[in-house]
Amino acid sequence: xxxxxxxxxxxxxxxxxxxxxxxxxxxxxxxxxxxxxxxxxxxxxxxxxxxxxxxxxxxxxxxxxxxxxxxxxxxxxxxxxxxxxxxxxxxxxxxxxxxxxxxxxxxxxxxxxxxxxxxxxxxxxxxxxxxxxxxxxxxxxxxxxxxxxxxxxxxxxxxxxxxxxxxxxxxxxxxxxxxxxxxxxxxxxxxxxxxxxxxxxxxxxxxxxxxxxxxxxxxxxxxxxxxxxxxxxxxxxxxxxxxxxxxxxxxxxxxxxxxxxxxxxxxxxxxxxxxxxxxxxxxxxxxxxxxxxxxxxxxxxxxxxxxxxxxxxxxxxxxxxxxxxxxxxxxxxxxxxxxxxxxxxxxxxxxxxxxxxxxxxxxxxxxxxxxxxxxxxxxxxxxxxxxxxxxxxxxxxxxxxxxxxxxxxxxxxxxxxxxxxxxxxxxxxxxxxxxxxxxxxxxxxxxxxxxxxxxxxxxxxxxxxxxxxxxxxxxxxxxxxxxxxxxxxxxxxxxxxxxxxxxxxxxxxxxxxxxxxx
Amino acid sequence: xxxxxxxxxxxxxxxxxxxxxxxxxxxxxxxxxxxxxxxxxxxxxxxxxxxxxxxxxxxxxxxxxxxxxxxxxxxxxxxxxxxxxxxxxxxxxxxxxxxxxxxxxxxxxxxxxxxxxxxxxxxxxxxxxxxxxxxxxxxxxxxxxxxxxxxxxxxxxxxxxxxxxxxxxxxxxxxxxxxxxxxxxxxxxxxxxxxxxxxxxxxxxxxxxxxxxxxxxxxxxxxxxxxxxxxxxxxxxxxxxxxxxxxx
Numbered sequence: 001x002x003x004x005x006x007x008x009x010x011x012x013x014x015x016x017x018x019x020x021x022x023x024x025x026x027x028x029x030x031x032x033x034x035x036x037x038x039x040x041x042x043x044x045x046x047x048x049x050x051x052x053x054x055x056x057x058x059x060x061x062x063x064x065x066x067x068x069x070x071x072x073x074x075x076x077x078x079x080x081x082x083x084x085x086x087x088x089x090x091x092x093x094x095x096x097x098x099x100x101x102x103x104x105x106x107x108x109x110x111x112x113x114x115x116x117x118x119x120x121x122x123x124x125x126x127x128x129x130x131x132x133x134x135x136x137x138x139x140x141x142x143x144x145x146x147x148x149x150x151x152x153x154x155x156x157x158x159x160x161x162x163x164x165x166x167x168x169x170x171x172x173x174x175x176x177x178x179x180x181x182x183x184x185x186x187x188x189x190x191x192x193x194x195x196x197x198x199x200x201x202x203x204x205x206x207x208x209x210x211x212x213x214x215x216x217x218x219x220x221x222x223x224x225x226x227x228x229x230x231x232x233x234x235x236x237x238x239x240x241x242x243x244x245x246x247x248x249x250x251x252x253x254x255x256x257x258x259x260x261x262x263x264x265x266x267x268x269x270x271x272x273x274x275x276x277x278x279x280x281x282x283x284x285x286x287x288x289x290x291x292x293x294x295x296x297x298x299x300x301x302x303x304x305x306x307x308x309x310x311x312x313x314x315x316x317x318x319x320x321x322x323x324x325x326x327x328x329x330x331x332x333x334x335x336x337x338x339x340x341x342x343x344x345x346x347x348x349x350x351x352x353x354x355x356x357x358x359x360x361x362x363x364x365x366x367x368x369x370x371x372x373x374x375x376x377x378x379x380x381x382x383x384x385x386x387x388x389x390x391x392x393x394x395x396x397x398x399x400x401x402x403x404x405x406x407x408x409x410x411x412x413x414x415x416x417x418x419x420x421x422x423x424x425x426x427x428x429x430x431x432x433x434x435x436x437x438x439x440x441x442x443x444x445x446x447x448x449x450x451x452x453x454x455x456x457x458x459x460x461x462x463x464x465x466x467x468x469x470x471x472x473x474x475x476x477x478x479x480x481x482x483x484x485x486x487x488x489x490x491x492x493x494x495x496x497x498x499x500x501x502x503x504x505x506x507x508x509x510x511x512x513x514x515x516x517x518x
Numbered sequence: 519x520x521x522x523x524x525x526x527x528x529x530x531x532x533x534x535x536x537x538x539x540x541x542x543x544x545x546x547x548x549x550x551x552x553x554x555x556x557x558x559x560x561x562x563x564x565x566x567x568x569x570x571x572x573x574x575x576x577x578x579x580x581x582x583x584x585x586x587x588x589x590x591x592x593x594x595x596x597x598x599x600x601x602x603x604x605x606x607x608x609x610x611x612x613x614x615x616x617x618x619x620x621x622x623x624x625x626x627x628x629x630x631x632x633x634x635x636x637x638x639x640x641x642x643x644x645x646x647x648x649x650x651x652x653x654x655x656x657x658x659x660x661x662x663x664x665x666x667x668x669x670x671x672x673x674x675x676x677x678x679x680x681x682x683x684x685x686x687x688x689x690x691x692x693x694x695x696x697x698x699x700x701x702x703x704x705x706x707x708x709x710x711x712x713x714x715x716x717x718x719x720x721x722x723x724x725x726x727x728x729x730x731x732x733x734x735x736x737x738x739x740x741x742x743x744x745x746x747x748x749x750x751x752x753x754x755x756x757x758x759x760x761x762x763x764x765x766x
Contacts (some may be wrong), residue, residue, distance in 0.1 A: 159696070173576035185635040189669055200696050202633045267635070268667060298607050301638055303647065342650075375638075379726070379744060411744070412728055418542045418581040421573065483647060 002397065003127045004354075004361045004439035004453050005445055010461055011362065014317050021472050022260075022321035027327075028272060035183065035191070035496035037280050038062045038075045040242040043250075044126045044508050045079060045090040045119075050195035057094040058243070058432070059192045061104070064097050070105045071115035078104040080118045083290060085110055090122065106227055123507035126250075127287065133252040140229045147177050150370065150395045150403035151419065152427055157182035157414040159201035161211045165218040167417060172222040174424045177378040178231040178255060181215055183207050184413070188238030188267050193247065195226060207234050207244055212251040222500045231255060233293070236281050237263055239273075239493050245281035250287035255334065255402075256285055258292040260322040261315065266298050270491035271473055273408065275322075283325030283512045285476075293402070294319040294326055297338030297371035299482055305341040305375075306388030310459035311344025311482065312505035314338050316359065317464060318472075327516030330365040334402055338371035339391040347448070349390060356398040361453070370395050381408040385426065397438050397517035403427060432501075466479065521620075525592040535587045537564070542581045547574035555582040564588055600731040602740050602750070604757040609653055612752045616660035619760035625662040626655055626755070628688035629670035632702040636692035637668045639725055643688065643748050653749040661752065672706040676715055684719050686755055691725040699727055700736065707737040720758060722751065732737040 039058035050056045065071045065078060079211045084092040085108050086136050096102035141147070154176045156164040161181075168179045184201035187194075197204040197214060205211060212234065213463050219230040231254035236245040241258070248256050260278045263269035264360040285292050296312040296319075303311070316335040323333050335357050359368050377384040388406035405423040407415045415423075467475040477486040512518075529536025539559065545551035552569055559567045564586035571583030607615060616624060628644050642649035643666040646656040655663035661728055664682060666675060681685050689706060691699035705721055710716040717736075723733050724742040733741025740754055 170575055170577040170579065184633075186633045186669060188635060202696075416542065417575050417579055418540070418573075421575050421581060425573075483645075493635075 002357070002443065004149065004357045005450050006358070006361050006457060007454055010457050014313075014362070014457060014461045014464060015113075015356070017468045018314075018317035018460065019152065020466065020468040022318060022325060024471065024492060025275055027280075028276055031500055032272070032276055032497055033074065033500055033506065034060050034273055034276050034493075035066065035071075035241050036240050036277055037506070038065075038071065039192075039240075040246045040280065041074065041076050041506055042079065042090070042094070043243060043246050043481070043507060045076065045122050046126075047079075047090050047094040049091070049095075051470055052097050055194050056195050057091075059487045061094050061096045065104055067102075068105045070286065071498060073503045074500070074505050076119050076507055077115055077503070077505050078107070078308065079220050080115045080122075080190060081107050081110050083118055084114055091491070107148045118234075119505070119507040123511055126488055126508070127511055128333075129136070130249045130284075131286050133249065134287075136255060137229075137252060137289060140223065144223065144229045145226055147433075149227070149367075150431070151177040151231075151367075151402045152179060152424060153178040153184045153233075153402050153404045154423065155180045155370075155404075155415065155418075156422050157204040160199040161195060161197055161204075161205050161214050162199065164205055165215060167420070168215060169218060169222050170425065172219065172226060172228075172230045172238065172418060174421055175428055176230070176420075176424060177228070178233055178512075179215070180233045181205050181207070181211065183235050187264070189269075191239045191493065191496065192452050193240050193243050207247070209247040209251060210372050212247055212253060215436050216251050216253070233257070236285065236292075237266060239263075239269060239277075239496070241274075241277040242284060242312045244279035245284040245288075245290070249284050251463055253290060255291040255293055256281075257295060258282060259295040259336075261318050261481065262295040262298060262475065265484050266295075268486070268491045270497070271476060271486055271499050272492035273493040278322065279326055280509065282323055282328050283509070285328040286329070286332070286516055287512050289439060290473060291332045291334050291367060292323060293334035294336045296336040297340065297374075300340035301375050302339050303483065305338075305355075306345070306351055309351075309456045310463055312355070313358065313362070313456055313460035314467075316482075318461065319374075325518075327512075327518050330363065331365045331367065332361070334364050335359065335363055335367040335368045336371060338373045338416070339373050339394060339406075340371075340388075341373075343373075343376050349394070351449050351452060352394050353398070354449040355456065356394050356400065357449065358453040358456055360376070360398050360400070362457075367401025367477065369402040369404060370400040371404050372410070374406070374410050377406070377410035381412070382410045384410055385422065388423065389426055389430060392427045393434060395427075396431045396434050399438070401482075490507055525594055526590075527588060529585075534702050535589060536689070537586050537588055539564075539584045539586055540582065540693075542575060542579055544578055545580050546718065547572050547580040552579045552599065555580075555584065557586060561587055562588070562628040586746060600734055602730050602754050604754045606750050607753045607756075608749060609752070612749070612756050613659045615760070616756050620660075620756070620763060623660050623662045624755060624759060625664070625682050625684045626686040626688050627664045627666065627675065627682055628690070629666035629675045630668045630690045630692065631670055631675060631706060633669065633673055633698060634673055634691055634702070635668045636667075637690070639692050640667075640688070640690035642723065643690075643742075643746075643751050648748050650747065652749050654748045655699075655752060658752060660756075672702070672709050675706065676709055676713055679719065680713075680715060685759060686722060688722040688751070689721075689723045690730065691723065699725060700732075703736050703738070710738075720755060722755070724751070 006072040042058040156167040182204035187204040233255035263274040373387045385408040473488040566587040573581040645654040648654035655661040
């Protein structure tokens with residue numbers, strides 16, 4: 001049995017340092033909200049659609065209240081008030097605001113009792129819908145059987161959702177278990193979610209609720225054909241993290257990229273905004289039974305995979321603790337890591353084996369997400385295909401939860417149909433060839449792999465203990481993470497964070513906390 | 519083989535013209551599909567077409583792998599290429615060169631422009647740590663490297679370059695689809711010309727789909743493709759700017 005011998009004391013120290021760091025943000029989670037959290041509330045109340053110029057109605061309503069400095073108590077109460085006084089649906093309230101016919105700060109008074117009744121009804125209805133979607137997924141998995149381990153995860157990224165459907169269906173028929181629709185590259189920094197089906201994107205396809213619906217329907221069809229449940233994933237990240245989580249919950253996406261710190265470090269989004277948004281978005285994912293995935297691979301795309309291996313471990317531990325605070329269960333935490341080692345390094349495979357086993361050892365219940373070589377993928381597609389094979393070998397040998405397949409044309413273009421097909425063929429061949437090989441192998445106690453794994457964990461522990469001492473924001477501001485300095489009040493989206501008023505109310509936050517036992 | 523020769527593809531015998539081709543067609547993986555692939559290759563002008571691999575990609579598509587023979591040949595004496603011709607120096611040598619020939623710090627403002635969110639290229643050239651054992655420009659004593667990061671609008675990049683009195687603008691385009699990188703790069707140059715900045719600084723672009731030739735064609739001073747390091751870019755900048763001072 002291929003298993004590491006890890007110092008249990010180190011594991012203990014690692015978790016308690018990470019818990020201390022994540023546990024120091026109650027002030028933020030309890031006392032603040034953000035524009036995108038409020039837009040999420042509106043979407044959950046049933047507001048959708050956009051103005052002629054493309055501005056989504058949830059943005060219209062939130063901006064309307066924000067401009068009048070009337071957002072402190074949230075959006076739910078004014079919208080419910082307008083519904084009651086005009087006998088309107090939430091959608092028609094938003095449309096009236098969009099036309100300029102309705103001022104939400106100038107409404108006749110309504111007994112609070114009635115407001116809370118309306119919101120109670122609407123939130124119960126939406127949460128029931130989300131629960132039903134979760135149960136549908138569970139039933140489908142029961143009917144078709146569980147996902148394979150490692151699951152085969154591939155991306156589609158044509159920019160056109162209808163073209164994506166063709167590619168996704170072909171990939172599923174070839175053996176893919178999870179389809180990711182990569183977003184258009186500019187989307188993470190948009191402070192709104194585009195509306196409707198889209199056919200133009202760059203490096204990917206816009207995440208919109210309609211696009212989610214189109215792809216989910218196509219994959220449901222393929223699942224029937226293949227008698228295998230094909231999962232769908234997207235990205236609850238960037239400036240609209242909780243809104244995208246909400247859309248995914250409503251449309252039965254099965255996984256979501258949802259990292260606690262990625263936006264801060266790699267997209268220069270404000271630290272407070274990111275942590276706040278991830279707190280609520282992960283709660284939505286938890287209620288919807290959506291498996292979250294984290295982006296630790298990014299630490300290694302510019303830094304050295306050996307020297308900075310501990311940053312991956314540290315981030316995994318922090319992502320785990322933040323996820324627990326939002327009610328995400330370990331079996332729904334797809335913590336990330338990556339095979340980004342320099343192929344010129346002697347014994348590169350032994351290093352990667354140590355790192356891959358360490359992740360599995362630390363998070364035995366998690367469907368860990370393993371990312372492929374990208375940094376050393378050159379235009380030499382033959383070499384890249386070979387590196388992907390080594391990556392697939394490691395994935396099966398160490399039973400990673402999700403194998404995000406490498407493409408031989410990485411660094412050249414978004415995958416062509418044949419590229420994806422060859423990647424699936426590569427994975428299937430190797431997964432089959434070494435299926436249970438690990439059961440026949442064991443590591444010598446003083447082997448390089450054991451020693452290396454312990455030393456990476458030790459570095460991670462020392463790092464986390466240092467961060468716990470000085471605080472996460474201070475450490476980020478000093479560039480302790482990914483060598484990038486991110487000050488607490490810098491980055492994009494800080495002006496979208498506000499302190500809650502005394503009468504703030506978000507019916508979904510309260511009910512979800514209750515449902516998740518938080 | 520000397521450069522005067524006629525150049526033909528080589529399989530295992532001189533001049534055999536063998537090439538390896540792979541492509542996909544919207545046809546079924548059967549005799550009909552295979553014939554479609556063969557006819558396509560014939561129409562391109564290949565001979566001895568041998569379709570050795572045919573893989574069903576599902577949804578009505580098929581992948582073909584073929585070996586073919588071409589009668590095409592290239593006259594080596596007619597090949598003209600544009601490459602960055604300045605020699606490449608290490609970091610210390612470049613700093614020393616700048617100290618002697620320019621005598622002051624060179625300001626470089628860099629960014630991934632417009633839709634591109636992938637900073638891996640610009641970071642590899644500009645950030646302190648660099649890439650693959652070559653330190654980035656930040657580490658150089660004689661470079662003031664300002665990396666604006668991802669998704670920077672062209673307008674903002676030019677404004678910052680003006681404010682910093684930059685000597686060089688460095689643009690990276692990594693992720694591209696449907697030639698968006700060309701549109702983005704063109705936009706930057708057109709704006710720079712409109713704002714009369716084009717001749718005030720060096721414009722350099724880089725990325726996996728960029729060649730020096732493409733860069734020149736788009737109106738840039740130089741372009742750096744895959745496999746370029748900070749040492750290549752730094753040496754080019756130092757030598758080119760020094761040359762301008764001499765000519766100046």
